[in-house]
Amino acid sequence: MNQEDRIALLSPPGKAGETPPGPVRYWMQASVRTRYNHALEYAVHLANHRRVPLEVFFALTPDYPMASRRHYQFLLEGLADVQTNLAARGIPFVLYRESPPGAAVRLARESSAIVTDRGYTRIQRQWREEVARSSPCPVVQVETNLVVPVETASSKEEYSAATFRPRIARQRDTFLQPLSPLPYWNNQGPLKPGPPLPQADLFPGDPLEEPFPGGEDRAARELSHFLEERLSRYDELRNVPDRDWTSRMSAYLHFGQISPLEIALKAIDYHEAVLEPGDASGIGTLLEELIVRRELAANYTFYNPRYDSYQGLPQWARATLEEHRGDPRPWTYSLEQLQGAETHDPYWNAAQMQMIRSGRMHGYMRMYWGKKILEWTPDPEEAFNRALILNDTYQLDGRDPNGYAGVAWCFGKHDRPWKERAIFGKIRYMNDRGLERKFREISRYTRRWAP
Numbered sequence: 001m002n003q004e005d006r007i008a009l010l011s012p013p014g015k016a017g018e019t020p021p022g023p024v025r026y027w028m029q030a031s032v033r034t035r036y037n038h039a040l041e042y043a044v045h046l047a048n049h050r051r052v053p054l055e056v057f058f059a060l061t062p063d064y065p066m067a068s069r070r071h072y073q074f075l076l077e078g079l080a081d082v083q084t085n086l087a088a089r090g091i092p093f094v095l096y097r098e099s100p101p102g103a104a105v106r107l108a109r110e111s112s113a114i115v116t117d118r119g120y121t122r123i124q125r126q127w128r129e130e131v132a133r134s135s136p137c138p139v140v141q142v143e144t145n146l147v148v149p150v151e152t153a154s155s156k157e158e159y160s161a162a163t164f165r166p167r168i169a170r171q172r173d174t175f176l177q178p179l180s181p182l183p184y185w186n187n188q189g190p191l192k193p194g195p196p197l198p199q200a201d202l203f204p205g206d207p208l209e210e211p212f213p214g215g216e217d218r219a220a221r222e223l224s225h226f227l228e229e230r231l232s233r234y235d236e237l238r239n240v241p242d243r244d245w246t247s248r249m250s251a252y253l254h255f256g257q258i259s260p261l262e263i264a265l266k267a268i269d270y271h272e273a274v275l276e277p278g279d280a281s282g283i284g285t286l287l288e289e290l291i292v293r294r295e296l297a298a299n300y301t302f303y304n305p306r307y308d309s310y311q312g313l314p315q316w317a318r319a320t321l322e323e324h325r326g327d328p329r330p331w332t333y334s335l336e337q338l339q340g341a342e343t344h345d346p347y348w349n350a351a352q353m354q355m356i357r358s359g360r361m362h363g364y365m366r367m368y369w370g371k372k373i374l375e376w377t378p379d380p381e382e383a384f385n386r387a388l389i390l391n392d393t394y395q396l397d398g399r400d401p402n403g404y405a406g407v408a409w410c411f412g413k414h415d416r417p418w419k420e421r422a423i424f425g426k427i428r429y430m431n432d433r434g435l436e437r438k439f440r441e442i443s444r445y446t447r448r449w450a451p
């Protein structure tokens, strides 16, 4: 098993040989779960091996970029599950209300090791660098939010899914290995529940009109429902906007409340055990989305330092948009009009309202939504920024590599040049007539989510 690829010693080599006294601490950040968490299991293994106590902590910062009440609510529901599930394994959990790297460095002074999980965005990487630089004890990072670790999958930014897919295909099965929880040596029976966690209403923003509960226990139940009720027709119905037929896993994945490895293994097992052989259930499509597409987004975010900016787009895409910069735009809107779903297009307005009210938008509509922002904004750079701001402000799964790659895809990333046309140049175009042709019941979607 190549699981060693998941583990990296982040602290400078000079510190590696020393083993200062003190507990092992797992700084939980990107993987807010107790199941299928390689970082947690590695921390248990280290504590067992050294016969020292283990503590898991999370540091809650009130000013995570673009996060508002809806995101904190989802996160806090996840932390409540973690607290309960760790207590059942006899592992203490502490929530600190301070800056994550500040807490980790402070605790590193009295720990024999800090173990942490891995994230791909700028802030997540900066935090880990800071902790590795300033901690007197070894800092170990364990990658657990991807099936194939990002640098194992590829050593460079991939051009498209077509170039990335064969790399994943070669390595996927090596990493599709179950992970069982290790018993903790110092488990003295279930712990008493810790102090209550803060309430989400401490954070700015409105609650969701249509709540979407967070947490690993809820994620596991949602996954079972998806497998039992929707996997068999996933291929056929996942793209239909008025049917909510996809897995609904993205927010849980974003907060690390479920592991993509667990989803993949359970979906494969379910497909093999329950569905008819040859059943066109879409297991292949699900794994394509969950592993190839999702991990391509991580590849983009990891290797392209401009992943969240217009400058991160491929040269051909920027060149064609440049040529069409001066094209007349029959419709233009301000960011406020877009935010308020005040456009002439009922499909777009419905998609925007779905996102505002429920923190989610149907996957097919996300593509249409992003393309129209490009069409209706005076210039493409501003369009890119608007799409990202709206996505990250309202989507529960926003501020994620998938969001950066998804927005960039609307502007040509991971895609190829198409037939040239106004405004879009060679960027792939989508229009409302296409929606009407493809989905005869699209009016059900607009009625459901009308402003």
Ligand SMILES: Cc1cc2nc3c(=O)[nH]c(=O)nc-3n(C[C@H](O)[C@H](O)[C@H](O)COP(=O)(O)OP(=O)(O)OC[C@H]3O[C@@H](n4cnc5c(N)ncnc54)[C@H](O)[C@@H]3O)c2cc1C
Residues within 6 Å of the ligand: 238, 246, 247, 248, 249, 250, 251, 253, 254, 286, 289, 290, 291, 293, 294, 295, 297, 361, 362, 363, 364, 366, 367, 370, 391, 395, 397, 398, 399, 400, 402, 403, 404, 405, 406, 407, 409, 410
């Ligand atoms: C403009 C735009 C913005 C987007 N913003 C986000 C975002 O902020 N966060 C986010 O997680 N996804 C984003 N996506 C990708 C995708 O639309 C969502 O992941 C998906 O709709 C989530 O629903 P689901 O979990 O039910 O997906 P399912 O269809 O059930 O797919 C299973 C999982 O595969 C992954 N996946 C599916 N489609 C894609 C894709 N196109 N690219 C990468 N991974 C994918 C997701 O992790 C998803 O949870 C965006 C796409 C576009 C076009």
